[in-house]
Amino acid sequence: MLRFITTGESHGRGLTGIIEGIPAGLSISSQYIDTQLRRRQSGYGRGGRMKIESDHAEILSGVRYGKTTGSPISLFIENKDWKNWQDLMAVEEVTADIKRVTRPRPGHADLAGLLKYGHDDIRNILERSSARETAMRVALGAVTRRFLEEFNIIIGSYVLSIGGKGFNPYEMKDIWHDPHKLLETFKKAEASEVRCPDDSLTLEIKRLIDQASEEGNTLGGVFEVFAINVPPGLGSHIQWDRRLNARLMHALCSIQAIKAAEIGAGTLAGISKGSEVMDEIFYDPERGYYRRTNFAGGIEGGISNGMPVIARLSMKPIPTLKRPLRSVDIASHEPVEASYERSDVCAVPAASVIAEAMLSLVIAQAFLEKFGGDSIEETRANYNSYLRMLERR
Numbered sequence: 001m002l003r004f005i006t007t008g009e010s011h012g013r014g015l016t017g018i019i020e021g022i023p024a025g026l027s028i029s030s031q032y033i034d035t036q037l038r039r040r041q042s043g044y045g046r047g048g049r050m051k052i053e054s055d056h057a058e059i060l061s062g063v064r065y066g067k068t069t070g071s072p073i074s075l076f077i078e079n080k081d082w083k084n085w086q087d088l089m090a091v092e093e094v095t096a097d098i099k100r101v102t103r104p105r106p107g108h109a110d111l112a113g114l115l116k117y118g119h120d121d122i123r124n125i126l127e128r129s130s131a132r133e134t135a136m137r138v139a140l141g142a143v144t145r146r147f148l149e150e151f152n153i154i155i156g157s158y159v160l161s162i163g164g165k166g167f168n169p170y171e172m173k174d175i176w177h178d179p180h181k182l183l184e185t186f187k188k189a190e191a192s193e194v195r196c197p198d199d200s201l202t203l204e205i206k207r208l209i210d211q212a213s214e215e216g217n218t219l220g221g222v223f224e225v226f227a228i229n230v231p232p233g234l235g236s237h238i239q240w241d242r243r244l245n246a247r248l249m250h251a252l253c254s255i256q257a258i259k260a261a262e263i264g265a266g267t268l269a270g271i272s273k274g275s276e277v278m279d280e281i282f283y284d285p286e287r288g289y290y291r292r293t294n295f296a297g298g299i300e301g302g303i304s305n306g307m308p309v310i311a312r313l314s315m316k317p318i319p320t321l322k323r324p325l326r327s328v329d330i331a332s333h334e335p336v337e338a339s340y341e342r343s344d345v346c347a348v349p350a351a352s353v354i355a356e357a358m359l360s361l362v363i364a365q366a367f368l369e370k371f372g373g374d375s376i377e378e379t380r381a382n383y384n385s386y387l388r389m390l391e392r393r
């Protein structure tokens with residue numbers, strides 16, 4: 001069983017993550033993880049915070065001489081900004097007069113969290129609800145990405161639109177069934193500051209982000225995340241909580257500010273005829289079973305079907321606005337402007353990298369459930385034997 005957990009506050013000492021269940025013998029390094037952390041930190045429209053933090057994951061356990069031992073792997077990412085926050089984020093009681101945050105920001109966990117946990121300082125909520133936590137998800141996701149690479153499973157993403165500008169949500173449907181085209185699109189997205197696989201749209205989107213910034217406003221967007229070379233047979237139809245599509249939705253919708261997730265045709269399926277959005281089955285002695293379309297997004301009946309796994313996510317605009325929204329002070333109950341902390345104008349490109357991490361964590365979980373193995377060698381033997389079985393079918 002592969003499981004993971006993160007801890008840490010946005011301006012605390014740092015983030016910690018533990019992942020357990022990665023087989024022994026997998027090559028992994030801090031440098032590999034840091035490459036993914038850098039991808040999360042880039043992207044046009046990020047706020048000042050990203051300029052302060054240049055994330056580095058320290059491997060604290062579970063790896064020896066560059067290879068996993070089979071023990072839990074723990075990671076630590078320092079918050080470089082912490083030194084400026086030592087009083088505000090002290091673990092021990094402090095004598096200094098600490099200014100409480102009392103103006104909840106709409107669109108955040110601020111007010112609901114405060115009511116739920118009985119605090120009188122919103123900082124106790126916002127420090128953990130912040131998307132800073134996703135740096136650790138990306139680090140843990142990098143470990144599973146490395147694991148999946150051993151089996152040629154590749155994860156990627158590209159941004160379709162930001163602030164309504166870009167591709168229509170289903171415009172890429174003709175590439176969903178083609179791993180080569182997906183990889184090509186991913187490569188183009190990697191070269192774009194907004195992770196959009198089109199040069200002129202990239203320029204237009206950057207202009208839109210500049211405009212939003214000048215107006216004190218923020219933008220959301222839509223992006224697609226995919227996994228290719230996923231074997232048929234991950235997840236199961238036999239129980240609600242084993243369905244791969246449902247597990248994916250859970251993981252992807254757990255990302256801060258993600259308001260909708262679709263697998264394959266998603267909402268398009270609901271407004272189409274049956275003949276328009278099913279993937280007919282063909283057989284060729286060389287290729288075996290195959291499809292010419294991938295409206296199912298690689299999952300049928302809760303089971304991966306061997307086609308690329310495709311999910312599309314919609315991220316709401318960043319809720320902290322320089323031109324603040326109306327709120328109510330929790331001490332006086334007077335109307336006030338919501339508090340403003342240094343904030344992103346648009347974090348859609350970063351969110352797509354975080355979604356890649358969540359996708360790779362879920363696929364790795366399902367993969368290890370199916371193939372098991374305490375060492376990579378054992379997992380590989382099990383996997384190869386399954387592939388041989390499939391060849392005979």
Ligand SMILES: Cc1cc2nc3c(=O)[nH]c(=O)nc-3n(C[C@H](O)[C@H](O)[C@H](O)COP(=O)(O)O)c2cc1C
Nearest residue numbers: 107108129131256257318319320343344347350351
């Ligand atoms: C990568 C990333 C960066 C974000 N940066 C900010 C930010 O700078 N300021 C902000 O107010 N919200 C930011 N958000 C959004 C909030 O974290 C999110 O809206 C908030 O936690 C409320 O959660 P909910 O929208 O899921 O309900 C970011 C989200 C992500 C995924």
